[in-house]
Amino acid sequence: MEDHELDRDAQTGMPPEPRTDDDPFAVPRASETVLAALAAGLREGTVSTASPRYFGHFTTAPSEIALRASAIATEANPQLATRSHAQFAVDVEDLTVRALASRFGYAPATADGTFTSGGAEANAMALALALARAFPEIAQRGLRALAGDPVLYVSNEGHATAARAARLAGLGSDGVRxxxxxxxxxxxxxxxxxxxxRDRARGAIPFLVVATAGATSAGTIDPIPEIAAIAERAGLWLHLDAAWGGLAAFVPELASVLEGSARADSITFDPHKTLAVPLGAGMLLTRHPRALASAFHEQAGYMPRDASRDPYARSTMWSRRFIGAPTYAVLASLGWSGVAEMLARQVALGDRLRRALGERGWSVVNDTPLPVVCFVDATHEDGARPDRLAAIAREVDARGAGWITLVRFSSGTRVLRACVTSPNTREQDIDALVDSLDSSRKAVFSRSAAP
Structure with a gap:
C-alpha cells in the first residue's frame, strides 16, 4: 500500500532475505539482526490490513490502546487455563463476555461464553455444543451411539467453516445440508x-441450524426470526454466525437487522473484525449457562477438582493467553457510545461508496445495510467478465489506491468486492478508491481493445 515505506538493503535495494540453509538455526545471530529481518520481511511480504485503504477481508486495523493492551498482556503472560493462575484476567474476560452478550439480547446473569482464536474455532465449538445437547450419549460412545445420521443446515452463502467443523466432528460433508x-x-x-x-422422513437426525449475519461474500443477513421459529418448532440448536455482521448490535440505527438474535442458542462474534483489536480475538456466546462445561469439561489429576468455571473447562483450548485484554481495553476506553460512533462511521463510508459507484457507471449487486459493496462494471458489454474484473482489481492495487477482492457468489457470479473495516478510513480514502477504479477500468479496457 502506498502509505508504507520499506526498509531496504543499501546495496541490493531489497529487504533482507530469510535464511534458506538446511538448518537456519545452526548459527546464532544477533537479536537486533533477527528482529530487523522480521520487521522488514513483514513490511515487504504482507498486505497491509492496517491501512485505511485496505478494503479486502473482514480484518480491522487495531487501535493504539488495543496494541498496548496486547503488549501488556503478552509481557505479563498470564496462564488462562485456570482461575487460580490468573484470577484478574479471567474476571476481565468474563465481564467482557457478559457485556457483549447483552448487546445481542442475552441476559447477562445467565449468558456464558469464551474468547476464541476466531470465527472458525467459535463455529466448531458451536457445533460441539449442539451435538452435546442433542446427543449426550456421544460423550462416551461417539457417533456410533446414534440410530441415524446427524445433519446440520447452513445456506450456500454461509461460511465454509461450518462444513469444516462437520468434517472434523466426524459427520463428514454428507452431514451438511x-x-x-x-x-x-x-x-x-x-x-x-x-x-x-425430508431428512426426518428418511431417518436422519437434524440437530443444528446455522444462520448467518453478514455473509463473507456479500454481507447478507439471513431472516433470523423466521429461521429461529423453524429451529424452535423442530427442537434444533440455532447458531448465529455474526462474526462480522455482529457490528450491527452496536449501532442503534442497525439494531433491527439483528432482530431475533437473542433466540439463537449460540453466537459467533469476532472483535478482531469489528472492534479495532488485533488478530486473533473471536468469541463464542451462548444463552445456556452450563452448555460450555457440558461439552468441554475434562477431569484431570493435575487440574483443580472443581473446575467447571475454569477457562480450560469451557473451551477447546487448554493453556492459552489473555485473548480478551485488547477487547476489554477498547470497550473500556470508548464506551458503548464511542464504539457506536466508530462503527457508524464505517457504515456511512460504505453508503458513500455505494452512491459514488452508482454515479460512476458501476452496478452494485448486493443488498445489505453493512459496509460491504459488491459491484461490476456497467459501462461495457463485457464489464462483468471475471477476467476484466480481476484485471481491474490488480490495477487498483498496483496504483496504491486500495486493496479489493474478486469474490464468487454461490450462484457462480463473480464480482468485485470492497468492505470498510478500518476505523482509520476516511472519506478521502473512499473517493481515492472510486477514482482509481475509474482510471483502472479505463486502462484495462484500453489494453483489451488494443490490436
Missing part, C-alpha cells in the same frame, strides 16, 4: 423447513 438462498442471497426459511422434514 446446503439450504438455497433467495435473490438477496439470504437463506430461504421455507426451504429450510422442507429440508428438515
Amino acid at each position: 446446503i439450504v438455497p438462498v433467495d435473490r438477496k442471497l439470504r437463506m430461504k426459511p421455507g426451504a429450510l423447513g422442507e429440508a428438515i422434514a
Whole structure:
C-alpha cells in the first residue's frame, strides 16, 4: 500500500532475505539482526490490513490502546487455563463476555461464553455444543451411539467453516445440508423447513441450524426470526454466525437487522473484525449457562477438582493467553457510545461508496445495510467478465489506491468486492478508491481493445 515505506538493503535495494540453509538455526545471530529481518520481511511480504485503504477481508486495523493492551498482556503472560493462575484476567474476560452478550439480547446473569482464536474455532465449538445437547450419549460412545445420521443446515452463502467443523466432528460433508438462498442471497426459511422434514422422513437426525449475519461474500443477513421459529418448532440448536455482521448490535440505527438474535442458542462474534483489536480475538456466546462445561469439561489429576468455571473447562483450548485484554481495553476506553460512533462511521463510508459507484457507471449487486459493496462494471458489454474484473482489481492495487477482492457468489457470479473495516478510513480514502477504479477500468479496457 502506498502509505508504507520499506526498509531496504543499501546495496541490493531489497529487504533482507530469510535464511534458506538446511538448518537456519545452526548459527546464532544477533537479536537486533533477527528482529530487523522480521520487521522488514513483514513490511515487504504482507498486505497491509492496517491501512485505511485496505478494503479486502473482514480484518480491522487495531487501535493504539488495543496494541498496548496486547503488549501488556503478552509481557505479563498470564496462564488462562485456570482461575487460580490468573484470577484478574479471567474476571476481565468474563465481564467482557457478559457485556457483549447483552448487546445481542442475552441476559447477562445467565449468558456464558469464551474468547476464541476466531470465527472458525467459535463455529466448531458451536457445533460441539449442539451435538452435546442433542446427543449426550456421544460423550462416551461417539457417533456410533446414534440410530441415524446427524445433519446440520447452513445456506450456500454461509461460511465454509461450518462444513469444516462437520468434517472434523466426524459427520463428514454428507452431514451438511446446503439450504438455497433467495435473490438477496439470504437463506430461504421455507426451504429450510422442507429440508428438515425430508431428512426426518428418511431417518436422519437434524440437530443444528446455522444462520448467518453478514455473509463473507456479500454481507447478507439471513431472516433470523423466521429461521429461529423453524429451529424452535423442530427442537434444533440455532447458531448465529455474526462474526462480522455482529457490528450491527452496536449501532442503534442497525439494531433491527439483528432482530431475533437473542433466540439463537449460540453466537459467533469476532472483535478482531469489528472492534479495532488485533488478530486473533473471536468469541463464542451462548444463552445456556452450563452448555460450555457440558461439552468441554475434562477431569484431570493435575487440574483443580472443581473446575467447571475454569477457562480450560469451557473451551477447546487448554493453556492459552489473555485473548480478551485488547477487547476489554477498547470497550473500556470508548464506551458503548464511542464504539457506536466508530462503527457508524464505517457504515456511512460504505453508503458513500455505494452512491459514488452508482454515479460512476458501476452496478452494485448486493443488498445489505453493512459496509460491504459488491459491484461490476456497467459501462461495457463485457464489464462483468471475471477476467476484466480481476484485471481491474490488480490495477487498483498496483496504483496504491486500495486493496479489493474478486469474490464468487454461490450462484457462480463473480464480482468485485470492497468492505470498510478500518476505523482509520476516511472519506478521502473512499473517493481515492472510486477514482482509481475509474482510471483502472479505463486502462484495462484500453489494453483489451488494443490490436
